[in-house]
Amino acid sequence: MPKSIYETIYKDLKQKIENDVFAYQELLPSENTLIQTYNCSRNTLRRAVSRLVTDGYVQTMQGKGVRNIYQPAAQTAFTIGEIESFRESAVRNGHQPHTKVLLFTEFAVNEKQAAYTGFPAGTDIYYIQRLHYLDHMPLILNHNYFLKEAVPGLTAEIAENSIYQYLENTLHMTIVNSKRIMTVEKMTQIDEKYLKLNAEDYNCMAVVSSHTYNSDGVMFEYTQSRHRPDYFRFYDNAVRRSL
Amino acid sequence: MPKSIYETIYKDLKQKIENDVFAYQELLPSENTLIQTYNCSRNTLRRAVSRLVTDGYVQTMQGKGVRNIYQPAAQTAFTIGEIESFRESAVRNGHQPHTKVLLFTEFAVNEKQAAYTGFPAGTDIYYIQRLHYLDHMPLILNHNYFLKEAVPGLTAEIAENSIYQYLENTLHMTIVNSKRIMTVEKMTQIDEKYLKLNAEDYNCMAVVSSHTYNSDGVMFEYTQSRHRPDYFRFYDNAVRRSL
DNA sequence: TTAGAAAACATGTTTAAACAAGTTGAACGT
DNA sequence: ACGTTCAACTTGTTTAAACATGTTTTCTAA
Numbered sequence: 001m002p003k004s005i006y007e008t009i010y011k012d013l014k015q016k017i018e019n020d021v022f023a024y025q026e027l028l029p030s031e032n033t034l035i036q037t038y039n040c041s042r043n044t045l046r047r048a049v050s051r052l053v054t055d056g057y058v059q060t061m062q063g064k065g066v067r068n069i070y071q072p073a074a075q076t077a078f079t080i081g082e083i084e085s086f087r088e089s090a091v092r093n094g095h096q097p098h099t100k101v102l103l104f105t106e107f108a109v110n111e112k113q114a115a116y117t118g119f120p121a122g123t124d125i126y127y128i129q130r131l132h133y134l135d136h137m138p139l140i141l142n143h144n145y146f147l148k149e150a151v152p153g154l155t156a157e158i159a160e161n162s163i164y165q166y167l168e169n170t171l172h173m174t175i176v177n178s179k180r181i182m183t184v185e186k187m188t189q190i191d192e193k194y195l196k197l198n199a200e201d202y203n204c205m206a207v208v209s210s211h212t213y214n215s216d217g218v219m220f221e222y223t224q225s226r227h228r229p230d231y232f233r234f235y236d237n238a239v240r241r242s243l
Numbered sequence: 244m245p246k247s248i249y250e251t252i253y254k255d256l257k258q259k260i261e262n263d264v265f266a267y268q269e270l271l272p273s274e275n276t277l278i279q280t281y282n283c284s285r286n287t288l289r290r291a292v293s294r295l296v297t298d299g300y301v302q303t304m305q306g307k308g309v310r311n312i313y314q315p316a317a318q319t320a321f322t323i324g325e326i327e328s329f330r331e332s333a334v335r336n337g338h339q340p341h342t343k344v345l346l347f348t349e350f351a352v353n354e355k356q357a358a359y360t361g362f363p364a365g366t367d368i369y370y371i372q373r374l375h376y377l378d379h380m381p382l383i384l385n386h387n388y389f390l391k392e393a394v395p396g397l398t399a400e401i402a403e404n405s406i407y408q409y410l411e412n413t414l415h416m417t418i419v420n421s422k423r424i425m426t427v428e429k430m431t432q433i434d435e436k437y438l439k440l441n442a443e444d445y446n447c448m449a450v451v452s453s454h455t456y457n458s459d460g461v462m463f464e465y466t467q468s469r470h471r472p473d474y475f476r477f478y479d480n481a482v483r484r485s486l
Numbered sequence: 487t488t489a490g491a492a493a494a495c496a497t498g499t500t501t502a503a504a505c506a507a508g509t510t511g512a513a514c515g516t
Numbered sequence: 517a518c519g520t521t522c523a524a525c526t527t528g529t530t531t532a533a534a535c536a537t538g539t540t541t542t543c544t545a546a
Binding site for chain 1: 481
């Protein structure tokens with residue numbers, strides 16, 4: 001249920017591009033044409049189009065027009081340049097998600113943990129270890145650190161379903177942005193055990209570390225996601241800015 | 244040399260944030276204040292701020308203000324969510340870049356290559372293998388496929404320096420955007436040989452595959468970059484959009 | 487016929503103004 | 517002392533208009 005006009009237009013155009021209403025490498029209708037189509041102002045239309053640009057769906061060319069450069073990803077895995085819970089992305093791609101809680105504790109972070117989580121030492125947090133399955137295959141081992149103050153009443157039951165659903169629907173928290181760092185790390189014995197992998201095959205993991213902020217500007221979550229390497233895929237569209 | 248007003252403001256604010264003129268978690272001056280500071284219109288200022296949001300530098304909160312959530316990255320490696328050549332990012336981080344051309348050939352892509360490069364079968368391309376060194380340590384093995392038609396006159400000498408510099412300064416091509424996919428792959432004997440790695444240590448590589456477009460909407464480059472895993476770092480800021 | 491100027495059309499930047507919606511604190515009355 | 521209201525902030529959305537700049541087509545003059 002998009003509330004704003006530009007968002008409605010954005011979604012409509014996006015859907016049309018995905019459904020080949022506009023062919024690859026062809027120009028979209030001009031701004032003036034689209035303004036009449038959607039009966040909106042130029043600014044509003046341009047705002048919608050600019051989001052398609054950052055999505056890597058179209059390419060604007062001054063004096064020429066807007067070119068469709070969308071090509072469906074060969075096999076859309078599960079991570080695109082947006083914030084999505086494991087459950088959301090699984091469903092979007094038609095898979096069966098399933099989560100198992102390995103550990104659910106709470107404690108105050110020590111100096112060492114403060115360094116990588118970003119929480120000040122002494123902060124009370126929930127520490128959760130979870131295993132994410134896709135179609136009954138264990139894919140991701142998650143280490144979650146949630147700020148207790150910001151996420152009250154978290155339980156193992158909630159963690160087994162969707163923590164984000166709890167945050168947004170029950171606590172009415174708004175998740176805003178997430179800074180992520182992707183690295184490759186050696187596989188640990190814990191990884192090996194839970195993901196049922198053999199270190200003589202792959203001996204590395206794809207690791208995504210993220211610091212997530214809510215609408216109060218509070219960093220309420222630090223998570224390290226350790227991905228099975230052969231099922232890991234991360235999409236990104238980078239834009240070259242003028243010098 | 245920023246040409247537009249909003250870009251000038253963006254860079255000024257960004258620099259101020261990086262240099263702690265605004266403290267972490269503090270609010271920036273309000274829109275009205277900044278409008279007077281920069282003597283610009285509200286739209287122009289908001290445009291600058293919105294780029295800081297996508298950069299993960301600030302967080303806007305309706306009714307409250309704009310909060311600084313920038314924290315300097317522990318050790319800024321070399322890849323951030325922008326298009327940068329190896330040379331550019333190396334210099335930006337104060338390192339000594341150096342490139343060695345292993346192979347420089349040209350041929351027409353076959354069916355198999357067409358599948359992963361995205362170039363139609365039969366297209367004439369330059370195929371280049373390059374090894375990128377940072378401070379005399381081999382870090383990245385690059386497989387470049389350049390559309391010959393779009394990049395005429397490419398030579399091994401140019402490839403040893405900066406291809407992007409040649410594209411932008413000599414051919415006056417404008418690089419616009421790049422769709423990237425990050426994966427983890429098994430280390431090959433070629434990787435092992437050139438990067439001087441031991442497969443008994445890490446046996447994986449961080450692989451970044453990218454399709455890059457110029458301002459004519461033409462995909463002129465496909466590149467597979469194979470990174471030494473222990474020196475690979477990729478930054479990203481994801482924004483959660485309204486449902 | 488052709489080269490060049492002009493017109494028409496494309497996107498890019500900037501300003502101004504109005505209204506919407508969320509937050510905060512002061513004023514107010516009970 | 518307390519809660520309610522209201523005014524004064526904050527950012528968010530939308531429209532309108534003007535000018536800038538790049539591209540294509542059309543017309544025109546040599």
